[in-house]
Amino acid sequence: MKRRSLIKGTLASAGLACSYAGLAATGNRQRRNIASFSTDEVKIFREAVLDMQSKSAADPESWNYLAAVHRYGPYPSNAEAQKYQHPDVLKTIDFDALAKVPADERAKYWRACIHHDHPATSHFLSWHRLYLWHFETALLASTDIAAARLGLPRSISGVPYWDYYASPRLPDAFRIPLISGRPNPLYVPYRNHAINAGTKGVITADLDAFRMGDMLNQPIIIDGETRRGFSGALEKPVHDDVHSEIGGLMTNQNNASWDPVFWLHHANIDRLWTIWQQRTSATPDTSITPEWRRKTFTFKINAAGALFEGSAGNTADGKSLAPNIVTYDSLVLPPKTPPTPLPKAPPVIAVASSLSPMKNGTNALTSDVRKVGVTNSGGTITLNVPSANRSRLGTLGNKSTSRAGAKDLTWAAVVLEGISITAQGQRDGFVYHVYMNLPATHIPDADPDMYKIGALSSFSLSCVDPEICTSGKANARFVITEKLVKIMNDKKAPNSIDVSLVRMTAKGPDGKLVPPEPSSALLEITSIRLEGSNDPIM
Ligand SMILES: [Cu+2]
Numbered sequence: 001m002k003r004r005s006l007i008k009g010t011l012a013s014a015g016l017a018c019s020y021a022g023l024a025a026t027g028n029r030q031r032r033n034i035a036s037f038s039t040d041e042v043k044i045f046r047e048a049v050l051d052m053q054s055k056s057a058a059d060p061e062s063w064n065y066l067a068a069v070h071r072y073g074p075y076p077s078n079a080e081a082q083k084y085q086h087p088d089v090l091k092t093i094d095f096d097a098l099a100k101v102p103a104d105e106r107a108k109y110w111r112a113c114i115h116h117d118h119p120a121t122s123h124f125l126s127w128h129r130l131y132l133w134h135f136e137t138a139l140l141a142s143t144d145i146a147a148a149r150l151g152l153p154r155s156i157s158g159v160p161y162w163d164y165y166a167s168p169r170l171p172d173a174f175r176i177p178l179i180s181g182r183p184n185p186l187y188v189p190y191r192n193h194a195i196n197a198g199t200k201g202v203i204t205a206d207l208d209a210f211r212m213g214d215m216l217n218q219p220i221i222i223d224g225e226t227r228r229g230f231s232g233a234l235e236k237p238v239h240d241d242v243h244s245e246i247g248g249l250m251t252n253q254n255n256a257s258w259d260p261v262f263w264l265h266h267a268n269i270d271r272l273w274t275i276w277q278q279r280t281s282a283t284p285d286t287s288i289t290p291e292w293r294r295k296t297f298t299f300k301i302n303a304a305g306a307l308f309e310g311s312a313g314n315t316a317d318g319k320s321l322a323p324n325i326v327t328y329d330s331l332v333l334p335p336k337t338p339p340t341p342l343p344k345a346p347p348v349i350a351v352a353s354s355l356s357p358m359k360n361g362t363n364a365l366t367s368d369v370r371k372v373g374v375t376n377s378g379g380t381i382t383l384n385v386p387s388a389n390r391s392r393l394g395t396l397g398n399k400s401t402s403r404a405g406a407k408d409l410t411w412a413a414v415v416l417e418g419i420s421i422t423a424q425g426q427r428d429g430f431v432y433h434v435y436m437n438l439p440a441t442h443i444p445d446a447d448p449d450m451y452k453i454g455a456l457s458s459f460s461l462s463c464v465d466p467e468i469c470t471s472g473k474a475n476a477r478f479v480i481t482e483k484l485v486k487i488m489n490d491k492k493a494p495n496s497i498d499v500s501l502v503r504m505t506a507k508g509p510d511g512k513l514v515p516p517e518p519s520s521a522l523l524e525i526t527s528i529r530l531e532g533s534n535d536p537i538m
Contacts, residue, residue, distance in 0.1 A: 382498050436483055
């Protein structure tokens with residue numbers, strides 16, 4: 001590893017090796033709310049993005065290179081990409097240009113992002129913190145150039161963030177197609193239409209989960225072992241849902257980092273993490289282990305081959321990269337959002353009727369439903385449980401070992417297999433909440449957690465490995481053991497289970513809920529069933 005120089009101060013003493021030229025890289029950075037940017041600052045930011053976009057994809061400080069570091073579809077050419085990608089993706093991403101970067105370099109530094117399942121670690125927040133710092137270094141070099149060119153003061157010292165809790169509507173600077181007759185580099189036509197039009201905002205998860213005890217108790221998987229820590233609750237409901245609601249490039253892991261709003265979203269996620277880290281310094285996150293701290297990530301900084309190496313340990317206490325080096329103009333926790341009212345079950349769209357054979361181990365307890373299309377209206381799928389399987393279902397939660405037989409079930413789950421996102425689903429993006437046995441009549445003040453078993457978002461379902469899933473299909477599994485045991489404590493094993501997919505409703509500029517527009521299918525599910533197993537491990 002090349003280490004040409006070290007930055008003096010906290011960063012170097014924290015063990016980060018880097019080599020940056022220019023004042024912006026070595027000075028303190030302040031990340032400000034985009035809403036506080038003056039017209040001139042927005043202009044500088046826009047020109048800087050344009051500057052980065054115009055650099056060759058082989059240049060590590062270019063927009064294309066930095067975006068590909070996150071993730072990209074490794075297609076050898078535009079012609080090949082066209083087979084798998086929406087045509088609008090090719091208007092933004094030039095796969096021919098990306099393919100010209102040497103293969104060993106692409107393999108070493110690109111497609112490096114870490115999200116929940118790829119692979120299953122808890123470095124989502126730590127990796128993205130280092131990545132954002134790395135991107136920001138290149139951005140600040142470009143904002144300095146842009147400011148000088150425009151004859152404006154250098155007032156930007158960090159990547160702006162978008163606080164979608166305070167302002168759910170996509171910031172204006174990102175929604176204007178043309179600036180003085182030229183295309184606005186912050187505008188991407190391939191997004192959800194209502195988001196781009198500003199007629200609805202993104203849906204944000206209830207950050208009531210920021211209550212410290214709850215946040216420390218989120219299950220996360222580290223080295224194949226489940227521990228309790230912070231990452232989970234911020235990643236899936238907050239991070240993934242915002243990606244999913246913007247749609248288009250942002251809703252696909254391979255393309256997301258090409259939409260300029262990506263960086264403002266990640267700066268806000270980093271800010272939320274910083275808030276939490278500062279509030280919990282007295283209660284250490286037990287998921288942060290010595291192995292976790294030792295994990296290092298390396299980024300290529302410039303064409304001369306200088307490298308930036310950061311460790312997860314540098315990000316762990318909120319004091320190495322932030323706040324000593326990076327500060328935010330506000331570290332105020334979003335207000336407690338009112339609980340989502342309990343929705344009504346949408347109409348039945350499919351029923352499973354025939355029976356699958358039972359074996360030992362993991363079994364289908366209901367038959368498959370074949371090919372269901374889900375629109376904005378959502379839908380309910382009824383899974384009939386045949387009588388032979390009903391008695392087996394009744395063994396769930398058998399605590400007494402003397403009674404527990406080899407065939408007793410230890411867990412049950414609703415399995416959705418072969419989920420594909422349609423072209424409209426790709427453009428619009430979506431978040432569905434998934435409920436079990438949701439009543440068809442409205443029950444005011446009922447607890448949604450009584451029925452909710454999970455969520456399906458377009459970002460978390462996006463297929464990121466074309467070589468292993470050219471069909472672009474994903475799977476989901478929602479464990480319902482506890483809910484079933486509760487039902488069966490009251491009465492016998494059920495004859496059927498209803499699974500409802502409910503499209504989440506966003507707020508408009510007036511703060512009122514905007515019901516989803518009618519749509520064709522946003523996603524298709526090949527197979528839905530109930531599974532049970534006597535395997536002790538889920
Ligand atoms: Cu992201």
